[in-house]
Structures are given as C-alpha cells and as structure tokens.
Amino acid sequence: MLTRVHHVGLVVRRLEDGLALWRDRLGLEISAQATVADQGVKAALLAIGRSEIELLEPIDEQGGVATFLAKRGEGLHHVCFETPDVAADLAGARERGFPLIDEVPRPGLAGSICFLHPKGTAGVLVEFATPPGDSVHAGHAGHGPLAGLALRDVRARSRDGAAAAELFTTRLGLERRGETTVAVGGVHLHFVASDGPEGLAGLILEVDDLVAARGALGALGAATTDEGVTLAPDRCHGVPITVAAR
Numbered sequence: 001m002l003t004r005v006h007h008v009g010l011v012v013r014r015l016e017d018g019l020a021l022w023r024d025r026l027g028l029e030i031s032a033q034a035t036v037a038d039q040g041v042k043a044a045l046l047a048i049g050r051s052e053i054e055l056l057e058p059i060d061e062q063g064g065v066a067t068f069l070a071k072r073g074e075g076l077h078h079v080c081f082e083t084p085d086v087a088a089d090l091a092g093a094r095e096r097g098f099p100l101i102d103e104v105p106r107p108g109l110a111g112s113i114c115f116l117h118p119k120g121t122a123g124v125l126v127e128f129a130t131p132p133g134d135s136v137h138a139g140h141a142g143h144g145p146l147a148g149l150a151l152r153d154v155r156a157r158s159r160d161g162a163a164a165a166e167l168f169t170t171r172l173g174l175e176r177r178g179e180t181t182v183a184v185g186g187v188h189l190h191f192v193a194s195d196g197p198e199g200l201a202g203l204i205l206e207v208d209d210l211v212a213a214r215g216a217l218g219a220l221g222a223a224t225t226d227e228g229v230t231l232a233p234d235r236c237h238g239v240p241i242t243v244a245a246r
C-alpha cells in the first residue's frame with residue numbers, strides 16, 4: 001500500500017550545484033546522502049514538508065542516470081512512493097501486469113527500492129521505497145521568508161490525463177481528487193493534457209508567506225502568475241517550479 005510521495009528524484013550535473021539551490025538557497029535539510037554504486041550516482045535526500053527531494057549526480061557514464069542527463073539534460077527524473085512493504089507492492093504490480101525495471105527490491109538511498117517501467121505508468125518513472133526502520137522525516141522545511149516550504153503538487157504531461165489518473169487510482173491505489181488529479185499523503189499528482197512527450201513536468205511548492213518568498217526568490221527569476229511565483233527552470237537545474245501560497 002502506497003502511503004505518501006516519499007520523494008521526487010531530480011538529475012543534476014553536479015550534486016554540489018543541486019545542494020546550492022535546494023539546501024543553501026531554499027533552506028532544506030539533508031536527511032541522507034550517499035554514493036549508490038548500484039545506480040551509478042552520488043545522491044542526497046532533502047526534506048520538503050510531506051515529502052523529500054532526491055538529487056542524483058551520475059558518476060558512471062554507462063548508468064541510466066548518465067544516459068538520462070546526456071539525452072534530456074538536468075531535470076525531473078522520477079517520483080517515489082513510500083510503502084511499508086516494497087516486496088509486496090512490487091509483487092502486486094507484477095500481478096497487475098505493470099512492466100518492471102526491477103524484478104526484486106534492491107538497496108537505494110531511500111531504503112529498499114524498486115522501479116516500474118514508465119511505459120506502464122503514463123510515461124512517469126515510478127519508484128517504490130520502504131525506508132529503513134530508524135529513518136526520521138523532518139516534516140518541516142525552509143525558514144525566514146521561505147518558512148513552511150512544502151511539496152504540494154507534482155505535474156506530469158499526459159496524452160490522456162483522465163486515463164492516467166484512472167490508472168494511478170485503480171491500479172496503484174492512490175486517491176482520486178479530480179478528473180486528472182490523484183493524491184497520496186497530502187501531495188497531488190496532476191496530469192496535464194499534452195501532445196508532447198509524456199512524463200514529469202513540474203513541481204508546485206507552497207509557503208506560508210508568498211510575498212516574502214517572492215522577495216527571497218528574485219535571483220531565481222521569480223515571475224508572478226495566476227498560480228503564484230514561477231521560477232526560471234534554467235536557474236533551477238531544469239526543474240519548472242511554481243511557489244504558491246498555502
């Protein structure tokens with residue numbers, strides 16, 4: 001059973017540059033950091049409200065993350081759902097006919113993890129993770145003008161948003177929250193209709209005080225829109241980010 005969005009995985013060219021944004025500028029705290037040789041990455045997890053951000057720097061040029069970086073550049077890579085029993089959810093996905101990347105769970109930064117193939121999940125690369133028993137989630141992030149910073153929505157492009165939402169509810173057990181929106185653990189996954197390539201498209205973060213946040217985010221190209229403050233993806237390592245008022 002999937003209980004929350006454990007993290008969103010982002011590919012960065014250099015981990016230090018990703019940390020300069022997410023830790024130093026946005027004020028998140030590192031909850032775990034390691035080299036995961038198996039995945040060919042140096043990685044860090046940073047708590048952001050109900051969820052976490054996972055930064056991945058490829059260190060093995062034959063690895064999948066290096067290939068992703070070479071083909072698509074920096075940006076959104078995968079979404080990871082927490083489960084108390086990764087083996088059981090992997091077995092369930094196999095029974096329901098999902099194409100898998102991992103046949104058995106393996107160790108990752110978030111604990112015991114596995115990946116489903118994006119061709120079975122509306123172009124979204126999905127990871128399941130069971131964190132180690134002693135892991136603690138900070139539950140708060142940001143400070144000063146960015147107090148209360150939290151992940152609210154993950155956006156994905158989809159040719160048929162309603163069908164994608166149906167798939168994530170009926171076959172992965174997430175909650176339906178609208179025609180093209182599902183949720184788990186307080187974070188929404190929203191499928192935006194698009195004829196372009198399917199897959200993850202952006203993040204919406206929330207803060208306690210949007211006016212103060214806008215002032216603090218000026219260097220990231222903050223522009224005001226109907227939804228909140230939109231940051232320039234080229235200053236955020238390829239990740240389209242909107243910051244909204246809670």
Ligand code: CO
Nearest residue numbers: 009054080127
């Ligand atoms: Co991950």
